[in-house]
Amino acid sequence: MMEQYFEVKENLPRDTLLLFRLGDFYEMFYEDAVMASKLLGLTLTKRHDYPMAGIPYHAANNYVGKLLAAGKKVAICDQAESGKIVGKLVRRQLTRILTPGTTLDAAQLDAARNHYLCALAHDRRGLHAAWLDLTTGEFKVATDPRPENLLPVLTALDPAELITAEGALDAWKNAPHEQTALHALANFCATRLVSELPAYQFETASAVRTVMTALGVLNLEGFGLSVSHPGLGPAGALVYYATENLCAKPETLRGLQEYRSAATLLLDPATLRNLEIFASIRGTRDGSLLTALNRTATAAGARLLERWLAAPTLDLPAIRRRQLIVGELLAAPSVLSDLRDRLGAVRDIPRILGRLQNRLRNPRELGGIRDTLAQLPAVHETLAALPVSEISSLKTQIHELPSLRDHLPRALGDELPADLQDGNYIRTGYDPELDRLRSLTTDNKTWLSDLERAEQERTGIRSLKIRFTNNFGYYIEVTKANLHLVPADYIRRQTTVGGERYVTEALKQKEKEIFHAEENALARELALFTDLVTAVLDESLALAQTADTLAELDVLAGWARLARDWDYSRPELDDTDILEITEGRHPVVEQMLKDPSAPAAAVTGPQSFVPNDTALSASEAQIALITGPNMAGKSTYIRQVALITLMAQIGCWVPAKSCRIGLVDRIFSRVGASDDLARGNSTFMVEMNETANILNNATDRSLIILDEIGRGTSTYDGLSIAWAVVEHLHRDETCGPRTLFATHYQELTQLEKHLPRLRNYSVAVKEWNDDIVFVRRVVPGAADRSYGIQVARLAGLPLTVIDRAKTILTKLESDDTTVELTTPKARPRKKITVKPDDAAQMNFL
Numbered sequence: 001m002m003e004q005y006f007e008v009k010e011n012l013p014r015d016t017l018l019l020f021r022l023g024d025f026y027e028m029f030y031e032d033a034v035m036a037s038k039l040l041g042l043t044l045t046k047r048h049d050y051p052m053a054g055i056p057y058h059a060a061n062n063y064v065g066k067l068l069a070a071g072k073k074v075a076i077c078d079q080a081e082s083g084k085i086v087g088k089l090v091r092r093q094l095t096r097i098l099t100p101g102t103t104l105d106a107a108q109l110d111a112a113r114n115h116y117l118c119a120l121a122h123d124r125r126g127l128h129a130a131w132l133d134l135t136t137g138e139f140k141v142a143t144d145p146r147p148e149n150l151l152p153v154l155t156a157l158d159p160a161e162l163i164t165a166e167g168a169l170d171a172w173k174n175a176p177h178e179q180t181a182l183h184a185l186a187n188f189c190a191t192r193l194v195s196e197l198p199a200y201q202f203e204t205a206s207a208v209r210t211v212m213t214a215l216g217v218l219n220l221e222g223f224g225l226s227v228s229h230p231g232l233g234p235a236g237a238l239v240y241y242a243t244e245n246l247c248a249k250p251e252t253l254r255g256l257q258e259y260r261s262a263a264t265l266l267l268d269p270a271t272l273r274n275l276e277i278f279a280s281i282r283g284t285r286d287g288s289l290l291t292a293l294n295r296t297a298t299a300a301g302a303r304l305l306e307r308w309l310a311a312p313t314l315d316l317p318a319i320r321r322r323q324l325i326v327g328e329l330l331a332a333p334s335v336l337s338d339l340r341d342r343l344g345a346v347r348d349i350p351r352i353l354g355r356l357q358n359r360l361r362n363p364r365e366l367g368g369i370r371d372t373l374a375q376l377p378a379v380h381e382t383l384a385a386l387p388v389s390e391i392s393s394l395k396t397q398i399h400e401l402p403s404l405r406d407h408l409p410r411a412l413g414d415e416l417p418a419d420l421q422d423g424n425y426i427r428t429g430y431d432p433e434l435d436r437l438r439s440l441t442t443d444n445k446t447w448l449s450d451l452e453r454a455e456q457e458r459t460g461i462r463s464l465k466i467r468f469t470n471n472f473g474y475y476i477e478v479t480k481a482n483l484h485l486v487p488a489d490y491i492r493r494q495t496t497v498g499g500e501r502y503v504t505e506a507l508k509q510k511e512k513e514i515f516h517a518e519e520n521a522l523a524r525e526l527a528l529f530t531d532l533v534t535a536v537l538d539e540s541l542a543l544a545q546t547a548d549t550l551a552e553l554d555v556l557a558g559w560a561r562l563a564r565d566w567d568y569s570r571p572e573l574d575d576t577d578i579l580e581i582t583e584g585r586h587p588v589v590e591q592m593l594k595d596p597s598a599p600a601a602a603v604t605g606p607q608s609f610v611p612n613d614t615a616l617s618a619s620e621a622q623i624a625l626i627t628g629p630n631m632a633g634k635s636t637y638i639r640q641v642a643l644i645t646l647m648a649q650i651g652c653w654v655p656a657k658s659c660r661i662g663l664v665d666r667i668f669s670r671v672g673a674s675d676d677l678a679r680g681n682s683t684f685m686v687e688m689n690e691t692a693n694i695l696n697n698a699t700d701r702s703l704i705i706l707d708e709i710g711r712g713t714s715t716y717d718g719l720s721i722a723w724a725v726v727e728h729l730h731r732d733e734t735c736g737p738r739t740l741f742a743t744h745y746q747e748l749t750q751l752e753k754h755l756p757r758l759r760n761y762s763v764a765v766k767e768w769n770d771d772i773v774f775v776r777r778v779v780p781g782a783a784d785r786s787y788g789i790q791v792a793r794l795a796g797l798p799l800t801v802i803d804r805a806k807t808i809l810t811k812l813e814s815d816d817t818t819v820e821l822t823t824p825k826a827r828p829r830k831k832i833t834v835k836p837d838d839a840a841q842m843n844f845l
């Protein structure tokens with residue numbers, strides 16, 4: 001057996017734990033056992049001096065999930081034949097290798113999230129990538145001469161595992177300092193599990209063949225791809241890796257699409273983080289835009305929403321179509337609520353198909369298909385209540401598959417086991433042969449109870465019992481007190497504390513028949529199951545299309561619900577350079593303010609969000625410079641503009657009274673302070689990196705939000721940088737990227753006089769004695785003061801500090817820039833002079 005073990009182990013990639021099936025356990029040996037016992041908290045045992053640890057076969061999924069979450073790869077070696085024959089070594093074979101990117105098991109996947117395996121290659125033509133969700137079959141290639149155009153979408157897709165050619169990652173890490181794109185690539189890889197493959201797996205010529213074989217096509221023209229597309233190298237490497245891990249060709253792949261950065265609204269990694277698109281700053285899903293927009297009823301819908309947000313299309317007709325469908329559903333409340341109820345009963349067809357196609361089969365998966373198909377006539381009926389409309393195109397893509405829909409409930413029982421070995425999932429009456437085999441088992445059981453009664457009578461032992469254990473099979477049990485009554489034809493098998501166990505020739509014969517009948521029934525059931533799987537897979541294309549359409553309907557119906565609950569409006573999208581929002585609100589903050597369980601509500605009760613207007617255009621009011629006190633709502637305001645724009649461009653309705661947006665090609669943001677100390681970058685360095693990225697990549701169609709640029713350094717350095725950044729954004733004579741710039745540097749408001757496309761705004765506050773009241777209104781014109789000291793008092797700074805700060809402020813604001821030190825009286829009074837370091841710059845301001 002250990003020879004078998006070493007044979008399998010030898011051929012595994014490094015860092016792969018081998019789970020070796022022994023009866024009801026998966027065992028691990030040697031260093032695998034030591035590592036797993038630490039990670040899983042298992043007891044480490046010893047056999048012949050080598051360490052060993054085991055997990056029960058039934059609970060394997062859970063443990064494997066934990067190993068994958070810890071970034072490990074796990075190879076599963078199963079028994080390839082029944083272990084019933086005593087004394088013979090069972091044949092075993094590697095069934096699959098599970099890695100974080102290739103696992104298909106529902107227990108190891110987040111149903112609401114896509115699960116990508118992504119391969120990357122870089123050469124002088126640029127960055128080439130391919131990504132694959134094995135669970136659903138989504139497969140894409142991309143190439144871009146500028147890595148910074150591809151990294152945004154890759155970050156948004158958040159792959160579970162990356163594949164690169166051997167040595168590539170080291171080369172990116174050690175690239176010369178000025179090669180910032182390669183460093184960004186290395187940073188992207190640094191936080192993820194990277195598996196390396198020999199470089200030849202990335203060679204385009206052989207990769208193209210691998211991809212075509214996997215897709216079962218003779219050329220790639222049907223997918224609009226030329227065989228020289230540089231993304232095909234990584235695509236080939238992906239297919240190779242998936243095949244190795246599945247120990248079979250991946251059967252989920254439905255096609256290959258090209259992703260084009262130019263057709264997508266790009267959100268660079270910093271913006272995804274700053275605007276809290278997929279996760280809040282605290283790293284939780286709550287508080288993110290994704291959660292605020294997610295009203296889906298199905299897992300496939302939730303995943304589609306994530307994909308739309310990760311790569312918003314720039315295709316105007318497609319966006320408008322989504323908006324219109326939301327509108328149609330919103331206008332028909334009863335259709336909307338019926339539809340959402342129906343969708344609630346729809347199961348995760350794409351992932352079920354993925355598992356069935358890749359040999360992970362159990363009766364419940366078929367139950368999922370059955371339950372979903374059962375909903376479809378009602379879905380059609382519900383949609384038929386809508387007038388002929390945009391939704392009609394979706395209706396034709398929902399296939400009812402009547403014969404499969406009737407077949408599955410006839411064949412499958414109501415309650416379905418998760419494991420094929422448990423049997424009893426095929427309904428009685430479906431197959432006469434199965435019924436016959438099952439009745440043999442039932443007859444046999446009756447025979448056994450008849451035998452028990454007959455033997456009790458024959459021997460006069462009233463306590464005589466016929467029992468069964470896995471080790472001994474069927475036997476007759478006689479207690480000690482009755483042993484003298486045992487007849488001569490009983491064959492003794494075992495002595496126990498309480499008595500003896502016997503068999504008879506007739507019982508042995510019957511036992512064989514019972515095992516045989518059970519085995520035959522199970523085998524028959526399995527054959528019927530396999531036929532059903534084939535019938536389902538024969539319809540996999542229609543099922544997949546239906547599932548995609550249901551997912552789309554689900555997202556759009558969810559948005560209709562969202563629009564109704566929060567009073568959203570349909571944004572107007574066009575090719576102009578305008579961005580006009582009337583009474584816009586922040587989608588996430590608004591929901592949190594109303595949420596009675598939110599922390600803010602604990603103090604003041606649920607509050608209403610104060611709406612604000614925005615009017616920008618690349619050629620006129622290009623830059624909105626927003627000043628105002630701390631805590632007034634500047635950051636919230638500029639973020640809400642970015643989020644409303646993003647929502648509009650994925651086809652969602654928006655939290656505003658009305659809204660008109662000329663399509664935006666990229667959204668950039670530089671918000672808040674974060675450092676990256678682990679990679680040797682200070683807060684200020686991160687801020688400047690992000691600003692550099694914006695200035696280098698923004699186009700006239702971009703939207704930029706900048707919050708307190710320059711805050712991370714000395715006042716004058718910061719102010720000068722902020723000043724120069726605004727000028728740079730305004731450098732073009734006629735137009736520039738639409739920009740919202742929130743700042744505490746009052747001096748910048750002077751720029752309005754020099755830059756014709758800059759407008760000053762401020763967030764108004766009311767003064768009340770020495771207090772301020774936040775009214776959250778954005779109004780034209782610059783703020784006169786920053787009220788920092790009042791806000792500091794609200795934050796609970798000691799009053800002595802507040803009073804002293806006021807004195808210093810008064811002095812600083814007057815011409816007298818000398819501030820008296822009030823430190824210990826015993827010491828002689830000393831005066832320090834606060835004066836600008838750079839008189840020239842002060843004059844200039």
Ligand SMILES: Nc1ncnc2c1ncn2[C@@H]1O[C@H](COP(=O)(O)OP(=O)(O)OP(=O)(O)O)[C@@H](O)[C@H]1O
Nearest residue numbers: 608609610611629630631632633634635636637776
């Ligand atoms: N329009 C609004 N309606 C209601 N509440 C708001 C609004 N805008 C902001 N708030 C609330 O005010 C708080 C402070 O807002 P925000 O962080 O945007 O202020 P800020 O001006 O950027 O402050 P600072 O300059 O100190 O960073 C937010 O947490 C939010 O709860």
